[in-house]
Amino acid sequence: MMNTYVFPAVRSLVVEYLYKKKGLNQLEISRLLGISQSSVSRYLNRQRGVKSSVIMEIPGFREKLEELIEKLVRKEISGEELLCEVCKYLRETGYVKFVENRGQLAE
Numbered sequence: 001m002m003n004t005y006v007f008p009a010v011r012s013l014v015v016e017y018l019y020k021k022k023g024l025n026q027l028e029i030s031r032l033l034g035i036s037q038s039s040v041s042r043y044l045n046r047q048r049g050v051k052s053s054v055i056m057e058i059p060g061f062r063e064k065l066e067e068l069i070e071k072l073v074r075k076e077i078s079g080e081e082l083l084c085e086v087c088k089y090l091r092e093t094g095y096v097k098f099v100e101n102r103g104q105l106a107e
Helices: 002-020 026-033 037-044 061-073 079-093
Strands: 097-099 104-106
Touching (some): 002 037, 002 061, 002 079, 061 079
8 A cells, every 4th residue: 555645645746845845847757756757747736636635734844855955956866766765764763554545644
């Protein structure tokens, strides 16, 4: 389930942050994350990763994600490593089960 709901939600948040706060264009974002420009467009248009707001409710998640994005921008980690770090964080904090029908995270 992590792949089905969490990864797209995290990618959506990362794409939005890079686009709005870092001023990167879609092509730059696609290269940085290793995804297609079309995927970046879908994330920005809310056609993917629609449950991202739920993940942002996890205490401390926003700060952790921003820290990882800064490392990504400095090329200290890759897009895949960012996802791995997010998964580690979610496991460590106990937020690993996604309740599909409610769109909420369960401990």
